[in-house]
Amino acid sequence: MDALWVSDPANVRSLSGFTSPADGKVLVTRQGATLYTDARYTVQAEQESPLPAFIARPPATYDHAAPGLEGLRVGFEAESLTVAGLEDLQAAWPGVTLVPLRGVVQELRAVKSPGEIRQIREAQALADRVFGEVRPLIRAGVTEQDVAYEIESRLLRAGAESAFGIIVASGPRGALPHGHASGRVIEDGDLVTVDMGARLGGYHSDMTRTVAVGTPGEEMRRIYRAVYEAEQAAVAAVKPGVRAADLDAVARDILTAHGLGEAFAHSLGHGVGLEVHERPGLRGTSEDVLEAGMLVTIEPGAYVPGLGGVRIEDLLLVTEDGHEVLSRSPIEEL
Amino acid sequence: MDALWVSDPANVRSLSGFTSPADGKVLVTRQGATLYTDARYTVQAEQESPLPAFIARPPATYDHAAPGLEGLRVGFEAESLTVAGLEDLQAAWPGVTLVPLRGVVQELRAVKSPGEIRQIREAQALADRVFGEVRPLIRAGVTEQDVAYEIESRLLRAGAESAFGIIVASGPRGALPHGHASGRVIEDGDLVTVDMGARLGGYHSDMTRTVAVGTPGEEMRRIYRAVYEAEQAAVAAVKPGVRAADLDAVARDILTAHGLGEAFAHSLGHGVGLEVHERPGLRGTSEDVLEAGMLVTIEPGAYVPGLGGVRIEDLLLVTEDGHEVLSRSPIEEL
Known part of the structure; x- marks a missing residue:
């Protein structure tokens, strides 16, 4: 994998410190990690997470990440991401190879x-x-x-x-x-x-x-x-x-x-x-x-x-x- | 669609009456509907739902449903079913055409x-x-x-x-x-x-x-x-x-x-x-x-x-x- 798109809430928290139960995502690349959440959580993201945060809702979230991912293999969490969520990523990242993974961060958390x-x-x-x-x-x-x-x-x-x-x-x-x-x-x-x-x-x-x-x-x-x-x-x-x-x-x-x-x-x-x-x-x-x-x-x-x-x-x-x-x-x- | 596989917990409750937050599924076909849950909920399913219940864990759940679905188009809830869940259904139902749907039961619930x-x-x-x-x-x-x-x-x-x-x-x-x-x-x-x-x-x-x-x-x-x-x-x-x-x-x-x-x-x-x-x-x-x-x-x-x-x-x-x-x-x- 060149990068990992993290959508499971507990995995997001574990990697970022951001505690919102449902509205954060983390993109891990070889250059570092970014927290994505929306404007309801601007202050909370700043207070809780050492990661740089990008504040937007999908599809703006995906558009922000797209340029850096062009041509890469990006793993996603098959046990957390819904089929609709995957369809949205595929539409937003046509140049990306999305690869289903199971339990990657969960294993680290055990x-x-x-x-x-x-x-x-x-x-x-x-x-x-x-x-x-x-x-x-x-x-x-x-x-x-x-x-x-x-x-x-x-x-x-x-x-x-x-x-x-x-x-x-x-x-x-x-x-x-x-x-x-x-x-x-x-x-x-x-x-x-x-x-x-x-x-x-x-x-x-x-x-x-x-x-x-x-x-x-x-x-x-x-x-x-x-x-x-x-x-x-x-x-x-x-x-x-x-x-x-x-x-x-x-x-x-x-x-x-x-x-x-x-x-x-x-x-x-x-x-x-x-x-x-x-x-x-x-x-x-x-x-x-x-x-x-x-x-x-x-x-x-x-x-x-x-x-x-x-x-x-x-x-x-x-x-x-x-x-x-x-x-x-x-x-x-x- | 010939049938609908319902995995969203609120939709499952709405169609079946079964209140367990996470462990029920409903299969709706032209012949009727079946509730699937596991042995922790045998008694609860009987008490709460008028639907016939089949008690098993995946993959036994999928195997039970498979014969009646052969060759059919089965809708699933793309906003609820995870990619892993879809992979499991595809493996268990090779003769079924699985079709992603969004918001079908949610619209009925509005x-x-x-x-x-x-x-x-x-x-x-x-x-x-x-x-x-x-x-x-x-x-x-x-x-x-x-x-x-x-x-x-x-x-x-x-x-x-x-x-x-x-x-x-x-x-x-x-x-x-x-x-x-x-x-x-x-x-x-x-x-x-x-x-x-x-x-x-x-x-x-x-x-x-x-x-x-x-x-x-x-x-x-x-x-x-x-x-x-x-x-x-x-x-x-x-x-x-x-x-x-x-x-x-x-x-x-x-x-x-x-x-x-x-x-x-x-x-x-x-x-x-x-x-x-x-x-x-x-x-x-x-x-x-x-x-x-x-x-x-x-x-x-x-x-x-x-x-x-x-x-x-x-x-x-x-x-x-x-x-x-x-x-x-x-x-x-x-």
Whole structure:
């Protein structure tokens, strides 16, 4: 490639420092890099980015870049640029060979800098504090939305925000792996899955705890213990050099042995950073290999329609000699 | 077209009822429509959508659809589907002619149903109530983030959420059209621009008020009055049959006459619905024409780097004989 056209918002931020979620692009050439955004962000671009900025809307943006790109091979982000976006670039840059690329900047982002690790550590510490405050409020008679409100308002009060729609899935709703908090009233005997994260300074944390209200039935406690066993085994296996697919298998084999292979309906985990879900992908089909400096979740679960579900998720930093579990909220024993 | 592959999340919701923000697709053929999502959403898809659902991840999703599409022309959403997504479809459907389309479902969504109008009306009523409660708290000594917290926590408490990152831009930060709430302490004499919306049942509201803390300087009051004049003139012109580009010109001509043409650095407004920004686009280059049942914002502004800025935004329903202003929060006289 002679140049790279960066359109993915998290990649734009990572390369430029510009934090606007949707309206920046970066062109990297052998001569340097330029930030493109529009007039709503003139001041913000100056304040946030060391890159020279060109303020315009497409197609003026493309016209500005065109002369320097004539005859070159320019890579673009196929996983971010829409087909319409590509058509517009092709029309504006007829003399340019546009080459689809996947995951170039994402791969650079998978290993975090010390500053990024500090930021995510801080986000997780806040999430742990908030979860500790809210745990006693999870009891029979309150709704899932009450619990989510207590979490989200505390995150806001601390100057953060929720990293994603908070999942509070109680009783039979636990069978929805991504069951956002509803109006359901939590009942005695429920398991309640709470999946939450803080977004602080643009970086995310991510953690799930499944907690008991009263004494759940024996089958749900059996499922809980199986998920816990799978989670702890996968956490213990995290270190540099391990294949993501092998980690996924560690947890999946344990759940399969408990008759819960089919009930583990998603992958083991994912990287966390400027996005809640980023490289590496911890799933059976992944070719990623763990490296020191990666931040990953380990989050096996089991979901049984009509009955309920369990997920336990920790956030880990891969270190030179193994890992550090950043999420410190206690995991209950059932 | 023989069929349409729908990948835009708001379009998927609009056609299927399925509310997951990112993981559904709809295939519309002459025989009917099918919802595709993965196993995290099995139960949710059943509960929310009347469409038959096929539960799988790509490429199994594409393989399921392939036999019925052989030899057909299938439209896809060029503004939503990424280049990588198209490459995957091409690989999975070698016998299919894939045709890029722009804005097909978006155009259907521009005119709202009575149920959608009711939902947006309710979202705006909540936003008005919250703004009324928070207006007295906007005073010298509080930070922009304090104001945003008061708004957002009230929205959450009401079972809604913020439609977008709340903009609270005070004093010189008013020059940032999209200046999200910062730690800046509001001072006596500041103008404070507050741009907020509620998201309720998936639908959005959107409104901006610029309020005075103490008595701002004469130049900022002059700018305020010019924006107010432009806003009211554009609002008055809203009715079925009016070209969006002409509406934009109404406001832009007034601001230009006040020497603020360059300072009006964005378009006049946009449609609001399942997305905060959707069709119609109210800007000079738009070819959209207003129709009864559209929901649009009218939001001229003026931004002067180093000095400050003003924006006033109302949310309007286009009615058979003109319009109804849904945003009821008082606009201050300065």
